[in-house]
Amino acid sequence: MQQSKNVEQKIIDAAYDTFVENGYEGAKMRDIAKRADINISMLHYYYRSKDNLFDIAFGRAFDCVYGKILGVLSSDASINEKIEQIVGIYIDTLVENPRVPNFIFSEIAQKSQPNQRFAKYRTMVFDAMAVLKRQMDLEAEKGSIRSVNMMEFFMDIESVCMYPFLTRGLWQKIFDVDDTSFNQMLINRKESFIRNIIKSIEK
Amino acid sequence: MQQSKNVEQKIIDAAYDTFVENGYEGAKMRDIAKRADINISMLHYYYRSKDNLFDIAFGRAFDCVYGKILGVLSSDASINEKIEQIVGIYIDTLVENPRVPNFIFSEIAQKSQPNQRFAKYRTMVFDAMAVLKRQMDLEAEKGSIRSVNMMEFFMDIESVCMYPFLTRGLWQKIFDVDDTSFNQMLINRKESFIRNIIKSIEK
DNA sequence: GTCTATAGCGGGATAGAC
DNA sequence: GTCTATCCCGCTATAGAC
Numbered sequence: 378m379q380q381s382k383n384v385e386q387k388i389i390d391a392a393y394d395t396f397v398e399n400g401y402e403g404a405k406m407r408d409i410a411k412r413a414d415i416n417i418s419m420l421h422y423y424y425r426s427k428d429n430l431f432d433i434a435f436g437r438a439f440d441c442v443y444g445k446i447l448g449v450l451s452s453d454a455s456i457n458e459k460i461e462q463i464v465g466i467y468i469d470t471l472v473e474n475p476r477v478p479n480f481i482f483s484e485i486a487q488k489s490q491p492n493q494r495f496a497k498y499r500t501m502v503f504d505a506m507a508v509l510k511r512q513m514d515l516e517a518e519k520g521s522i523r524s525v526n527m528m529e530f531f532m533d534i535e536s537v538c539m540y541p542f543l544t545r546g547l548w549q550k551i552f553d554v555d556d557t558s559f560n561q562m563l564i565n566r567k568e569s570f571i572r573n574i575i576k577s578i579e580k
Numbered sequence: 581m582q583q584s585k586n587v588e589q590k591i592i593d594a595a596y597d598t599f600v601e602n603g604y605e606g607a608k609m610r611d612i613a614k615r616a617d618i619n620i621s622m623l624h625y626y627y628r629s630k631d632n633l634f635d636i637a638f639g640r641a642f643d644c645v646y647g648k649i650l651g652v653l654s655s656d657a658s659i660n661e662k663i664e665q666i667v668g669i670y671i672d673t674l675v676e677n678p679r680v681p682n683f684i685f686s687e688i689a690q691k692s693q694p695n696q697r698f699a700k701y702r703t704m705v706f707d708a709m710a711v712l713k714r715q716m717d718l719e720a721e722k723g724s725i726r727s728v729n730m731m732e733f734f735m736d737i738e739s740v741c742m743y744p745f746l747t748r749g750l751w752q753k754i755f756d757v758d759d760t761s762f763n764q765m766l767i768n769r770k771e772s773f774i775r776n777i778i779k780s781i782e783k
Numbered sequence: 784g785t786c787t788a789t790a791g792c793g794g795g796a797t798a799g800a801c
Numbered sequence: 802g803t804c805t806a807t808c809c810c811g812c813t814a815t816a817g818a819c
Contacts, residue, residue: 384802388659393802399690400603400690402605402606403605403799405793405794406795416804417796417802418797418803418805419796419802421796422767422803425796426795427794428797453589462661476689480767483603485747485749486679486747487602487603487606489708492753492801495801502754503754520691520798528751528754528757528765529765529769532744532747532751536740536743536744537736539737539747540735540738540739541739542747543685543689543740543743544685544688544689544735545600546688546689548735548758550695550702550707551702551705552689552730552731562806573780587784608812609813609814610811610812619785619787620787620813621786621815622784622785623813624813624814628814630813654817714809
């Protein structure tokens with residue numbers, strides 16, 4: 378009888394898609410309602426405000442990209458295994474969700490967004506990263522890898538994995554490449570990305 | 581007497597800053613007027629519509645990042661010189677204009693934007709790139725470098741140069757780094773970026 | 784050219800009937 | 802829980818006085 382679970386889920390799904398496609402300002406409550414195939418007032422009945430829906434959608438987007446990554450960071454795999462897994466997860470996840478990175482980063486970059494809104498994600502990332510940092514510091518002391526700055530290290534990984542998706546629209550338009558070929562190109566380059574990153578921390 | 585030149589320029593400057601900071605949807609005509617310290621109706625008097633102002637602002641943003649780059653691509657420098665110059669220009673330009681890349685790419689990614697609006701930029705990039713492509717094809721035939729896919733090549737360069745700026749907000753928040761240190765970090769890594777790219781096209 | 788006033792619309796949100 | 806009607810604000814754009 379209770380169909381409310383379904384409606385709630387339909388709203389969240391529609392809100393997520395709409396925000397990811399259009400950003401906070403570009404997403405309209407009316408569009409979300411239409412997409413969920415329900416009345417606008419239902420959005421407010423269940424979730425009270427647009428801001429509220431946005432927070433939920435952003436959380437899902439963040440988890441979509443970083444959920445598995447954070448798990449790997451704090452696992453007990455070796456450094457090289459982690460690099461391999463991380464690159465693999467990034468590429469695979471982003472092939473399936475190409476617009477999510479752009480959503481995450483443009484909203485974070487937006488000055489208008491209150492900083493506090495994203496504070497908890499900072500903590501999550503930082504905590505998971507601390508594990509790998511200890512691991513790498515230890516290896517550096519032993520002399521098996523060079524001493525690595527964590528911010529640079531992560532930036533290097535994300536550069537190769539996420540940049541293509543952030544700017545995908547441009548590349549596909551310029552080089553007239555369709556989604557399938559673009560994805561395949563990245564899947565093909567996975568191994569080379571992994572090799573380069575591993576090489577970059579060698580002594 | 582004629583102060584209109586000044587007003588026109590003030591409007592363009594204010595529009596540019598406002599669009600770059602907030603994107604198309606986030607930028608309000610009221611904010612632009614306030615920033616230019618003029619009456620809203622002056623915006624319409626001189627530039628008729630928001631769309632019109634946006635196009636001008638986007639053009640300036642594009643030129644800010646790619647103006648010099650396109651010049652280098654079609655110059656008669658050697659391949660390695662071009663790589664060195666391009667990385668240098670990217671880093672230097674983006675240190676001065678850190679928010680511009682995000683503006684360019686989120687607007688291009690936005691589905692709502694008519695494709696045609698960006699068509700001319702495609703042509704500009706493609707033309708300039710053709711010169712370097714011929715150059716590299718020739719070297720590849722001679723066997724002095726490996727055969728290189730241009731899209732992958734450019735993506736690799738932009739990855740390392742632009743990604744840090746696109747996602748700058750996140751990194752600075754997570755690692756608690758201020759603007760100066762962040763910029764310095766990238767300036768310091770310039771040479772290493774150049775070395776890696778040159779190495780990546782070696783046979 | 785510059786201002787005020789306001790049209791006109793689209794947006795988020797709510798009241799209240801059912 | 803769901804719908805209709807509507808409030809009210811903020812936005813772009815324009816009309817018209819000066």
